[in-house]
Amino acid sequence: MKTQVLVIGGGFAGVAVAQKLAKQGIDTVLVDRKDYFEVTYAVLRDVADPKQNNGNARQYYQQLLTGRFIHSGVQQLSHNSAMLENGDSIHFEKVVIASGSSYPSLPLAKSSNAISIDARNQELHQYHQQLQTAKQVLIIGGGVVGVELAGEIAYAMPTTNVTLAHNGHALLDGFRSKAQAKALAQLQRLGVEVKFNARYQQQGEHYVDSNSGDVLRPDVAFAATGVRPNNQFLQQQFAHTLNPQGLVKVDKQLSVIGQDNFYALGDIADVGEAKLGYLALEQGNYLGKRISNQLKGKRSKGYSRHPFMALVPTGQETGVAQLPFITTTWRTLLNMKQKDLFISKTFNELSH
Ligand SMILES: Cc1cc2nc3c(=O)[nH]c(=O)nc-3n(C[C@H](O)[C@H](O)[C@H](O)COP(=O)(O)OP(=O)(O)OC[C@H]3O[C@@H](n4cnc5c(N)ncnc54)[C@H](O)[C@@H]3O)c2cc1C
Structure with missing residues (x-):
């Protein structure tokens, strides 16, 4: 060819x-x-509350592309x-x-082996089912993905105990301190327990913090690391x-x-x-x-x-926006992303 x-x-x-x-x-x-394009921005909500995006975050390349595609x-x-x-x-x-x-540490965020839409939907559904039966969830890593995942789960499953463990002293490394503080406050308001300077590692069925010696026994753990x-x-x-x-x-x-x-x-x-x-x-x-x-x-x-810009949702109602000159939690701005996590905007941009 x-x-x-x-x-x-x-x-x-x-x-x-x-x-x-x-x-x-x-x-x-x-x-x-894969045989599909995926709007990664939306997958964490697909796991926590799948009915919100209703599978719209993925589209077959064959439908999306003007030119030829080889799977x-x-x-x-x-x-x-x-x-x-x-x-x-x-x-x-x-x-x-x-x-x-x-x-590799978090295939729910970007799949390692789901090469068809059906397999990906099934994979995400299985993560959702695991979460539905979990009482205690541990998320390791307080970067953007860890913060968003903690927010999505705590918002959609308010009776689940969510712990977010980060090995630094502030969430969202590289963001302005105001954005870091706002995101922390928003997660805490949703009931997320945030542990700083923590390095949890799996030991059998437990997770042990090598810094403090603390032991956690989560029903589900996710590593949002790298x-x-x-x-x-x-x-x-x-x-x-x-x-x-x-x-x-x-x-x-x-x-x-x-x-x-x-x-x-x-x-x-x-x-x-x-x-x-x-x-x-x-x-x-x-x-x-x-x-x-x-x-x-x-x-x-x-x-x-x-310039660097980021809109980081913490659940379906709150979030933090870091723009070139301001850091804000302004609802009207965040709602531009919260509406459908930019799924339709992305597909519009890629089809025209
Ligand atoms: C959970 C999550 C949330 C995110 N949220 C945001 C956000 O809100 N806003 C934002 O701007 N960014 C966000 N990002 C980051 C964003 O997803 C990435 O920056 C973006 O995906 C990079 O796009 P890319 O096309 O360079 O690579 P990728 O999206 O990684 O795509 C690479 C493609 O190449 C294919 N591929 C790899 N190797 C081969 C091979 N050998 N042969 C054939 N195909 C191959 C893969 O299957 C994949 O389809 C998020 C990321 C994650 C994981």
């Missing part, structure tokens, strides 16, 4: 770039291990072709690496394109450094922006335009980085 542009990975970055290219009439193939993983990349896990090879003129990141770049298919021939964190090194125009006709963006790339879906989508829009200009012999400006 041959294509002008091969896009590896159908997350926010890959779908955005593939759509821009295909709509310009450029022959584009997107390959992904398989890339096993090995070479200079002008990719070998797939199904045994096929695809030859390309240009390749876009958009393979993102995995969340993502890993999906770079396995680059290890053999292109290890030199990776930085020490395993991210693909790119220049200002999102070309892979030292590798002609290779581009990278989103969570897998060292773009110098926060690892966020809305930024991956912005990068995809830019790169789609850039590649299409390049094919027409036109030059493009470099990618302009965006």
